[in-house]
Amino acid sequence: MPPRLGAFVHRRIMAPGALAAASLMLAIPASAASHSPGAPGIGDPYYPAYGNGGYDVSHYDLRLKYQPATDTLEGTAALLARTTQDLSRFNLDFLLDVGEVRVNGAKASFATSGEHELEITPKTPLAKGTDVTVVVRYSGVPSSKQAYGFTSWHRTPDGGVGANEPEAAWWWFPSNDHPLDKATYDVSVQVPDGTQAISNGTLQSTSSRAGWTRFNWRSNKPQATYLATLAVGKFDITTGTTESGIPVLNAYSKDLGDNAGAARASIERTGEVADWLAEYYGPYPYNALGGYVPNTTTGYALETQTRPFYSPRQFANGSNVSVVVHELAHQWYGDLVSVAGWKDIWINEGFARYAQWLWSEHEGEGTAQEIADHVYASRPADDPFWAVKPGDPGPENQFHIAVYDRGALTLQALRNEIGDDAFFAILKGWPQKFAHGNATVADFQKYAEEVSGQSLGTLFDTWLFQPSKPTAPAARAASIAKVAVAPAQPKSWKKIAATNNVHEQEHEH
Structure with missing residues (x-):
């Protein structure tokens, strides 16, 4: 571009009468200059390189072939997106080996950068506000790929699983990997006969040909990228329908061993739990439900949309319906309304x-108030637990136990402050207000104040944002730990505590 402009300037000195031609030539570089690269991150201060700028994805169509014996994945991903700026280039978050990229049908050039960036340069720049189709052909061995020193792909004896938070997509499909960019999904996976592929949503169809079986899954409601999941292996599958009419599909690895019975005894109650949660959180928001337990060595569970992932270790000490309650509660709080x-x-x-505290109350194993009193009383003021601010814990403490227990304690304090009628109206109304969207802690405070008619800034600051244990007067004001003697441990506490590592960063190194 500069040489052309330089030549023009020289010509203008020599031939000042060529003004019309000058205007015409200047229009070209000005137009090209208005197109700029999309940002390599979506702007999240916790994870600056996660997600991307310049476009929004509306749909992912993933057509995959996976060989369990070698952990080899071949894929063609078609992304439907809309540009949010004039784009000369844009990024996807991805780790596998790319063979070809096409943008609106034309071959695009591509390169990799950083830990997980795929940089795509379309043949012609993209204007703001236009629909774009991006097709990426790729292959690789997911378990061989690492970013930041870890992998979110879990190799199992009979296949593999993509499930982690806050990132899992990079290992099996290219994406705009941040909850701000939700999309619908079609996931079609070809695996050897006798092996199953599990994903989110409803199983649309299966077909077999030449020793391979294809499973076609569809998620028809907006879904964050970290909530998309893929599990390939040999599963026992159960199906049913909730009392409210939602189809349920659960899958259990055939080699769960001693944990098999406890896993089934817990997850087969998924429909019952979802219907119970609907009483508090409003109608179940999706057209599919279930859970799956692959034979992984991880210790956490994850609220993958419509079909949570559970580790076998969740059931090592017997059945644990409480962890099912936790993951299904996320279908409203985390999935329907995302961060x-x-x-x-x-x-x-x-x-x-x-929700686990409410379930404990439902089961007669300790009320939410008793559990809140126990949490407050059982940790002294110098416990590092109180130094974590659940309202903004920092990336290193994103899944700290304080975010869970002190976070729930905040809700009990809120309940006591505004009364049951307003509190449960908020629990049910919030998922409807921000359905299929995103929200902040500040949004929640504002909504709670609107519904309750009270100013709640001090309460939220005390329980969510101060790096210290709320004082005894503050606790008494919120009707927490009003008695001098520490309360007895609620019966449900061990089951609730067993889910403490539900999302702990167990990145497999």
Whole structure:
């Protein structure tokens, strides 16, 4: 571009009468200059390189072939997106080996940068506000790929699983990997006969040909990228329908061993739990439900949309319906309403934990108030637990136990402050207000104040944002730990505590 402009300037000195031609030539570089690269991150301060700028994805169509014996994945991903700026180049978050990229049908050039960036330069720049189709052909061995020193792909004896938070997509499909960019999904996976592929949503169809079986899954409601999941292996599958009419599909690895019975005894209650949660959180928001337990060595569970992932270790000490309650509560708090930024994680974890407290009350194993009193009384003021601020814990403490327990304690304090009628109206109204969207902790405070008619800034600051234990007067004001003697441990506490590592960063190194 500069040489052309330089030549023109020289010509203008020699021939000042060529003004019309000058205007015409200047229009070209000015137009090209208005197109700029999309940002390599979506702007989340916790994870600056996660997600991307310049476009929004509306749909992912993933057509995959996976060989369990070698952990080899071949894929063609078609992304439907809309540009949000004039784009000369844009990024996807991805780790596998790319063979070809096409943008609106034309071959595009591509390169990799950083830990997980795929930089795509379309043949012609893209104007703001236009629909774009991006097709990426790729292959690789997911378990061989690492970013930041870890992998989110779990190799199993009979296949593999993509499930982690806050990132899992990079290992199996290219994406705009941040909850701010939700999309619908079609996931079609070809695996050897006798092996199954599990994903989110409804199983649309299966077909077999030449020793391979294809499973076609569809998620028809907006879904964050970290909530998309893929599990390939040999599963026992159960199907049913909730009392409210939602189809349920659960899958259990055939080699769960001693944990098999406890896993089934817990997860087969998924429909019952979802219907119970609907009484508090409003109608179940999706057209599919279930859970799956692959034979992984991880210790956490994850609220993958419509079909949570559970580790076998969750059931090592027997059945644990409480962890099912936690993951299903996330279908409203975390999935239907997702964080606007990862600092807003309390909106996910505090409410999922509080659902466990409500379940304890439902089961007669300790009321939410008794559990709140226990949490407050059992940790002295110098416990590092109180130094974590659930309302903005920092990336290193995003899944700290304080985000869960102190987060739920905040909700009990809120309940005591505004009364049951307003509190439960908020629990049910919030998922409807921000359905299929994103929200912040500040949004929640504002909504709670609107519904309750009270100013709640001091309460939220005390329980969510101060790096210290709320004082005894503050606790008494919120009707927490009003008695001098520490309360007895609620019967449900061990089951609730068993889910403490539900999302702990167990990145497999």
